[in-house]
Amino acid sequence: MIKWKGTVWTVHPLFVLIMLASVATGYFTELLTLFALVFVHELGHVAVAKGFGWTVREVKLLPFGGVAEVEDGSGVPAKEEALVAIAGPLQNVWMAAAAWGLGQTGLWSEEWSQYVISANAIIALFNLLPILPLDGGKLMNALLSRTTTFHRTLRIGARVSLALSGAMVVFAIMPWLHGGQSGIQPNLLIVGLFLLMTNWTYNRHIPFLFLRFLTSRGLTASRHLTRGAWALPIIVSKAHTIAAALRLFKRDSYHLIVVMEESGQILAVLPEQRLVNGYLEDGKPDRAVLELFM
Structure with missing residues (x-):
C-alpha cells in the first residue's frame, strides 16, 4: 500500500x-x-x-x-x-x-x-466493455443517466453488467463444456468471476447507492442555483408516494415537484429539496407526496 x-x-x-x-x-x-x-x-x-x-x-x-x-x-x-x-x-x-x-x-x-x-x-x-466497474460500464451509466432516471440507470447498468460478466464466464469454460482439448481459459474465467461477483454485490447495493445519490442532491441543487439552470418538472398525483417520486429524479437536472389532480388542477409545487429532506428526515418512503404540505 x-x-x-x-x-x-x-x-x-x-x-x-x-x-x-x-x-x-x-x-x-x-x-x-x-x-x-x-x-x-x-x-x-x-x-x-x-x-x-x-x-x-x-x-x-x-x-x-x-x-x-x-x-x-x-x-x-x-x-x-x-x-x-x-x-x-x-x-x-x-x-x-x-x-x-x-x-x-x-x-x-x-x-x-x-x-x-x-x-x-x-x-x-x-x-x-460495458461492464461495471470497467471504464465502458461507467461510460454506459453516464450515457444512460442523460436519457433516463438515475434509479433506472442503476438497475440497467447492474443487469447489463451481470449478463455480460456471466457471458464471459461461460465463454471461458465453453471449450471444456464441449470437450475441447484447449480446456478452460483460466485468466478469462478468473476475471469473469471477479466481475460477476462485483456486479452481484453492486446489484444488491442499489438501494444504498440510490440513497447516496439522494444525500448528494443538496450539492447538485446548490450548483444549479449558483449558475442558474432550467428546472425539470416532475408531475405526480396526490396519491404518489415519496419513494415513487424520488425514483423519477434525473442525475444532472434540478426538479420541481408538481402535485396535480386528474382534472389538471395543480394542488401544490415544491422544490426537490423539500421532497428529499422529507424522506431523509423521517425515512417513510410510502408517505404520499401531498402529506409534505400538511
Whole structure:
C-alpha cells in the first residue's frame, strides 16, 4: 500500500496471484510491463478526476485496470464521469503509439514493440466493455443517466453488467463444456468471476447507492442555483408516494415537484429539496407526496 498525494494505491490480491504465477512460469518481465501500463492507465483517471476537484481516496490495481474509490460518488455530473472514464484508455493509446515509434526507430525490437502495442490494445479494449466497474460500464451509466432516471440507470447498468460478466464466464469454460482439448481459459474465467461477483454485490447495493445519490442532491441543487439552470418538472398525483417520486429524479437536472389532480388542477409545487429532506428526515418512503404540505 502506497499513499501518494492524498490517494492510497493498493494492488488487488488477484493481481498478486497472477504476479506469483508469472514468476513460476518465467513471464515476470512481461507482467512487470503490464503492471506499468495499468498504473499509467489509472494515473490518467486520477489526474482528470482531481482536475475536476474530485476526492480520490483509493485506487486498487487489477490485471486489466483498476477500481477507484471516489468520495464524491453520485454527486458528480455525468459529463465529468464520462471524461474521467475515457481518460484511462487514452493513456493506452499514446503508450501504444510510443511503442510503435520506438520499434520503428530501432530502439526497441520489433517483437517487444508489438507486445507492448498488443498489451495496450487489450487493456484499452477490455476496459471499454460495458461492464461495471470497467471504464465502458461507467461510460454506459453516464450515457444512460442523460436519457433516463438515475434509479433506472442503476438497475440497467447492474443487469447489463451481470449478463455480460456471466457471458464471459461461460465463454471461458465453453471449450471444456464441449470437450475441447484447449480446456478452460483460466485468466478469462478468473476475471469473469471477479466481475460477476462485483456486479452481484453492486446489484444488491442499489438501494444504498440510490440513497447516496439522494444525500448528494443538496450539492447538485446548490450548483444549479449558483449558475442558474432550467428546472425539470416532475408531475405526480396526490396519491404518489415519496419513494415513487424520488425514483423519477434525473442525475444532472434540478426538479420541481408538481402535485396535480386528474382534472389538471395543480394542488401544490415544491422544490426537490423539500421532497428529499422529507424522506431523509423521517425515512417513510410510502408517505404520499401531498402529506409534505400538511
